[in-house]
Amino acid sequence: MSNTSDSTRKRYNRIARFFKITESLMEKGKMSLWRKAVWNEANGKVLEVGVGTGKNIQYYPESVEVSAIDFSEKMLEFAREKASIYGKKVDLRLMDVQALDFADETFDTIITTCVFCSVPDPIKGLKELKRVCKKDGQIIMLEHVRSKKPLVGIIMDLLNPIVVRIVGANINRNTIENLKQSNINVKIEKDLMLDIVKHLKCSI
Numbered sequence: 001m002s003n004t005s006d007s008t009r010k011r012y013n014r015i016a017r018f019f020k021i022t023e024s025l026m027e028k029g030k031m032s033l034w035r036k037a038v039w040n041e042a043n044g045k046v047l048e049v050g051v052g053t054g055k056n057i058q059y060y061p062e063s064v065e066v067s068a069i070d071f072s073e074k075m076l077e078f079a080r081e082k083a084s085i086y087g088k089k090v091d092l093r094l095m096d097v098q099a100l101d102f103a104d105e106t107f108d109t110i111i112t113t114c115v116f117c118s119v120p121d122p123i124k125g126l127k128e129l130k131r132v133c134k135k136d137g138q139i140i141m142l143e144h145v146r147s148k149k150p151l152v153g154i155i156m157d158l159l160n161p162i163v164v165r166i167v168g169a170n171i172n173r174n175t176i177e178n179l180k181q182s183n184i185n186v187k188i189e190k191d192l193m194l195d196i197v198k199h200l201k202c203s204i
């Protein structure tokens, strides 16, 4: 694991409890509706990447079989608790999305929510998603990205180092461009909040 990956992983281990404590606050408003919308699109064998404290687990449809990974052990501990609270069967594994331990073309659906802002090498991670996704599969993402509005974009650039330090997330990631560079096709790009929070449907 690279130094950057190791420090990001350690940061998430440190702040896992903060995520857990603040989650009811962060889930207020539209976030839970957006999560539901994403999970309504899941089918077949599903991979959730960067499961975190397991905020999505309650929305897993009964009809799908889910494997969920995270590279932070502490985050996974909270996700395990969630799975048991909601009585969901989920194969939770400690794994780095930049080096997935799954065979090529394993999953029908891959879901990420607020993950590619923090993956240390996003292109490497996205290429791994492409590899483990079936050829007729789908990648569905709920991600925040850098705004294309010049002033807002510059403010996001300026605030980025502070936000990374506090919550580990880069608020100025250009995930759409990263998807293109990884040869993943963005079929639907829906703006949920300004041009910052997006629901993306991709094919490979």
Ligand SMILES: C[S@@+](CC[C@H](N)C(=O)[O-])C[C@H]1O[C@@H](n2cnc3c(N)ncnc32)[C@H](O)[C@@H]1O
Residues within 6 Å of the ligand: 008, 009, 012, 049, 050, 051, 052, 053, 054, 055, 056, 069, 070, 071, 072, 075, 095, 096, 097, 098, 112, 113, 114, 115, 118, 119, 120, 125, 169
């Ligand atoms: C901001 S949290 C989002 C958690 C969850 N998806 C949600 O919607 O609440 C980002 C998560 O991605 C995980 N993560 C970041 N980089 C990763 C990587 N390279 N491999 C696996 N998980 C990673 C972090 O450990 C953290 O749990």
